[in-house]
Amino acid sequence: MVENDNRPVEELAGVKVLVLGDVMLDRYLQGQMGRISPEAPVPVVTLSHETYGLGGAGHVAASIAALGGEVTLAAIVGQDDDAQRIRQAARDAHVVNLELFASPQVRTISKTRVVAGKFQQILRLDYDGSPAALEAEAELRIGHWSELAARHDVVVLSDYEKGNLTQRVLSEVIVACRKAGKLCLVDPKKTAAQAYRGATLLTPNLLEAQRMVGRTLDSLAAVERAAIELRASLDLTYMVITCGADGMVVADTTGTTHIPAEVREVADVTGAGDTVVSVLAMALGRGWDVVQSGRLASLAAGIAVSKPRAYIVKAAELSQIWRGGSIKILDVETARRRVAEARHAGHTVVFTNGCFDVLHAGHLSCLERARKLGDLLVLGLNSDRSVRVIKGPGRPAISEQYRAALLAGLACVDIVVIFDEDTPEHLLEALEPDVLVKGASSSNERVVGAAIVEARGGRVVTLPQLEGLSSSGILKSASSASDAQG
Numbered sequence: 001m002v003e004n005d006n007r008p009v010e011e012l013a014g015v016k017v018l019v020l021g022d023v024m025l026d027r028y029l030q031g032q033m034g035r036i037s038p039e040a041p042v043p044v045v046t047l048s049h050e051t052y053g054l055g056g057a058g059h060v061a062a063s064i065a066a067l068g069g070e071v072t073l074a075a076i077v078g079q080d081d082d083a084q085r086i087r088q089a090a091r092d093a094h095v096v097n098l099e100l101f102a103s104p105q106v107r108t109i110s111k112t113r114v115v116a117g118k119f120q121q122i123l124r125l126d127y128d129g130s131p132a133a134l135e136a137e138a139e140l141r142i143g144h145w146s147e148l149a150a151r152h153d154v155v156v157l158s159d160y161e162k163g164n165l166t167q168r169v170l171s172e173v174i175v176a177c178r179k180a181g182k183l184c185l186v187d188p189k190k191t192a193a194q195a196y197r198g199a200t201l202l203t204p205n206l207l208e209a210q211r212m213v214g215r216t217l218d219s220l221a222a223v224e225r226a227a228i229e230l231r232a233s234l235d236l237t238y239m240v241i242t243c244g245a246d247g248m249v250v251a252d253t254t255g256t257t258h259i260p261a262e263v264r265e266v267a268d269v270t271g272a273g274d275t276v277v278s279v280l281a282m283a284l285g286r287g288w289d290v291v292q293s294g295r296l297a298s299l300a301a302g303i304a305v306s307k308p309r310a311y312i313v314k315a316a317e318l319s320q321i322w323r324g325g326s327i328k329i330l331d332v333e334t335a336r337r338r339v340a341e342a343r344h345a346g347h348t349v350v351f352t353n354g355c356f357d358v359l360h361a362g363h364l365s366c367l368e369r370a371r372k373l374g375d376l377l378v379l380g381l382n383s384d385r386s387v388r389v390i391k392g393p394g395r396p397a398i399s400e401q402y403r404a405a406l407l408a409g410l411a412c413v414d415i416v417v418i419f420d421e422d423t424p425e426h427l428l429e430a431l432e433p434d435v436l437v438k439g440a441s442s443s444n445e446r447v448v449g450a451a452i453v454e455a456r457g458g459r460v461v462t463l464p465q466l467e468g469l470s471s472s473g474i475l476k477s478a479s480s481a482s483d484a485q486g
Contacts, residue, residue: 230251
């Protein structure tokens with residue numbers, strides 16, 4: 001639980017943010033690796049599909065859009081197919097305000113990753129987009145970019161040192177922000193930190209901060225001293241140094257605050273820095289103080305690194321955990337998007353449902369076996385109202401929010417969605433799982449929703465249940481024991 005006044009995440013919506021910097025295309029070539037090439041000692045990956053996403057400054061813009069920000073993305077791209085893919089990926093991510101100048105002198109920046117199995121990267125191929133040509137084109141856009149900055153609440157300079165953000169671009173845009181009274185946040189890459197002088201906030205990671213100060217930062221105290229030093233020498237309002245699993249250090253005029261990381265299973269750290277600067281931009285733009293903003297950013301980064309690839313954190317899931325709930329408990333629309341992303345990445349989605357009123361070993365056995373049938377297990381949980389319809393008055397014994405929290409705490413469960421209907425058919429239509437799992441019963445009735453899943457090529461699996469275990473039986477035994485003692 002986050003200890004602060006818990007201003008709602010929903011109030012961040014509507015902040016106007018300009019993201020300016022190095023936009024790149026993230027390309028994923030997905031396949032299976034099963035042998036070594038006879039031509040050379042290298043693995044052979046049999047490709048199955050190709051996907052695209054926004055990288056660099058584009059990922060920052062997509063993250064802001066997912067939090068409800070009114071975002072504009074500005075950069076130089078080429079006149080090529082990858083630039084068109086970036087535009088389409090931006091539309092898909094609801095980044096509708098695009099200031100992408102297409103130059104015939106440059107090639108669009110891209111990173112191509114060859115991925116085997118679920119997440120294993122075999123190779124990455126980068127094209128850095130003609131840095132010298134990018135720099136020349138970018139400096140021709142300074143006046144326009146400075147005008148754009150003055151029309152937004154916050155400006156984020158996303159510097160991957162590919163050419164969009166030259167020292168002159170940085171200096172003049174930062175000055176324009178100061179003159180217009182706008183917040184200017186920088187996610188830096190340059191070792192020469194004076195290039196960012198005068199910004200509102202800088203967010204280097206530990207390695208970048210070490211390069212800026214020219215020494216090893218091998219303790220929390222050393223990081224805190226560096227944050228104070230850099231804030232003062234660069235004339236910043238705030239300084240934030242991110243330290244991975246050790247959280248982040250925030251420095252302001254009063255000193256420093258250490259914000260611990262949210263401990264989660266790490267799947268992929270790609271894009272975590274983008275997530276941090278995106279959340280800081282939105283929260284500071286809405287008037288939150290820097291420490292509270294940092295805590296929210298730390299929570300968002302914890303969500304991001306628990307997912308494969310450069311994950312875009314949604315407002316609903318961040319709000320859920322900010323309020324003290326589980327990241328796994330989602331509304332139908334958020335679950336639908338998450339499932340679609342998983343399926344797009346080639347993963348098998350498994351669905352099961354039930355009341356789970358008094359969680360017992362039989363439930364756990366069924367859920368663990370269901371999870372082994374695919375890559376993502378979605379659990380549809382009957383609401384209190386629908387449990388009463390099915391089980392009768394006096395049920396459930398445990399309310400829906402507590403049942404959901406217990407189920408979300410299981411390692412085998414990836415997503416929990418509470419549904420209010422008597423059957424999960426509406427949920428199955430929305431989520432379109434590949435596998436529908438149900439515990440076997442003594443009746444010969446067809447599994448509810450089987451036709452929906454099978455109609456799109458999915459399958460239905462029934463699993464044997466442990467004998468002698470049921471929620472109703474447990475409650476009846478507990479009631480009998482209570483009566484006997486009374």
